[in-house]
Amino acid sequence: MQEASIKNRSLEYLSGLTETQLISLVTKLQWPSFKAQQIHSWIYKKCISSIDEMTDLSVKDRxxxxxxxxxxxxxxxxxxxxxxxxxxYLWKLNGGNQVESVRMFLEDHDSYSACISSQVGCAVGCPFCATGKIGFKRNLKAAEIVDQILGIQKDTKERISNVVFMGQGEPLLNYDEVLTAMNLIKDSVGIGARHITLSTSGIVPNIKKLADEKLQITLAISLHAPDQRTREILVPISKKYPISELMESLHYYYEKTKRRITIEYVMLDGINDQIEKAKELSDLIKGLHCHINLIPYNPIEHSEIKGQRSEIRIQDSHLPSPISDLCLKRPPRKRIYNFKDVLEKRSGKKVTVRKERGVDIAAACGQLANIFNKNLEKGQE
Ligand code: SF4
Structure with a gap:
């Protein structure tokens, strides 16, 4: 294909193309192949803001x-x-929808981590999550996923070393684009697979599919409850993929990849923070190579509207008692650490309590700010 005949093609964005795709592009344009490497480097290594910054291309090429x-x-x-x-960060997508990403400093590693989104909204509908409340809008394209990292690097002029898929959306319900994005992050952005974490609510068939890819990424599971009844309330997809099947898929994932799994457990006062639950959880994960990350619940509803934090009340009448009448709130610190101690001693596994970040901007990963809803609605007007 020559330059003149490319004008009506649908491909619009350079960001998101692999080096191979760029080689194929310059070949079609009858440009020398080294220009593909130059463009690739400008996009992924130098994180430029405009094509005009590709100064080793001629003015005509640019x-x-x-x-x-x-x-x-x-x-x-x-x-x-x-x-x-x-x-x-709040990003506007083609079509007006908006998604968020968060950059955090990891003191222990003296490096930066990006928490990125994989969908606009989410169909899973976890009651403690602002994203779940807006429902599913659309999947992100691989380019839109990777560009969140590039955009952050562009803005801060600092390199991202770790990526976590814990922003808006269920990544395993956007499997193909997320897989493409992970390969781009690895091969083009240059962040190793071991520095990529994918967090899922438990889409069992796709956990197995991902296991068969044998990537060296970390799989994190939003478990949040050790028993089926509580989990069905906190993570409604559990009705479709019960805990027993989920655990079987996690063992399969470890067998295939030999990668330790992260169990995420959001601590909710009076719902899943009892010592009995710690014991049940310990029994559930017996024999699984994993570590457990306890996440003290971070109330976010209305935080930016009223200028102060408040709690979300579950009002859905279909939720079984007593949960329907409870406020979601964080357990007292002492109870969180008692839970941790019991779980650690009984399971013999490493248990950590997640450090809160960005509380004043309601930026914790997995519970991205409620103000997003308002911005999304604005974007769709
Ligand atoms: S916690 Fe994750 S899976 Fe659940 S609704 Fe929110 S984005 Fe979706």
């Missing part, structure tokens, strides 16, 4: 690219910086 391609599918519309330097 003009051509400018006329036929856009660099990035995301537009930064809002940025908030927390007192602890956590940064929350």
């Amino acid at each position: 003009d051509f690219l400018n006329k036929n391609y856009k660099l990035s599918p995301l537009e930064l519309t809002q940025k908030q910086i927390s007192e602890d330097k956590t940064i929350k």
Whole structure:
């Protein structure tokens, strides 16, 4: 294909193309193949903001690219910086929807981690999650997923070392695009698979499919309850994929990858924080190579609207008593650490309590800010 005949093609964004796809592109344009490496480096290593910055391409080449391609599918519309330097980004997508990403500083590793989104909204509907409340809108394309990392690096001029798929959406319900994005993150952005974590609510068939890919990523499971009844309330997809099947898929994942699994457990006062639950959890994960991350619940509803934090009340009448009448709130610190001690002693596994980040901007991964809903609605007007 020559330059003149490429004008009506549908491909719009350079960001999100692999090196192989770029080679194929320049070949079609009858450009020398080294230009593919140059473009690849500008996009993924130098994190440029415009095609005009590709200064080792001729003005004619840049003009051509400018006329036929856009660099990035995301537009930064809002940025908030927390007192602890956590940064929350709001990105506008083609079509008006908006998604968020968060950059956090990892003191232990002296490096930065990006928490990224894989869908607009989410169909799973966990009652403690702001994203779940807006329902599913659409899947993100691989380019839109990867561009969150590039956009953060572009903005901060600092490299991201770790990526966690814990933002908006259930990544395993957008399997193909997420897999493509993980390969791009690994091969093009240059973040090793061992520094990528995918967090899922437990989509059993796709956990097994992912296991068969034998990637060296970390799999994190949002378990949140050791028993079926409580889990069905906290993670409704559990009705479709019961705990027994989920555990079987986790053992399968470990067998295939030999990667230790992370069990995530959001601590909710009076719902899943009892010592009995710690014992049940310990029994459930027996024989599984895993570590457990306890996440003290971070109330976020209305936090930005009223300028103060408050709690979410579950009002859905279909939820069984006593949960329907309870406020979701964080357990007292002492109870969290009692739970941790019992779980640690009984299971013999490593148990950590997640450190809160970005509280003042409601930026904790997996519970991205409620203000997103308002911005999403604005974006769709
Ligand atoms: S916690 Fe995750 S899976 Fe559950 S509704 Fe929120 S984004 Fe979806």
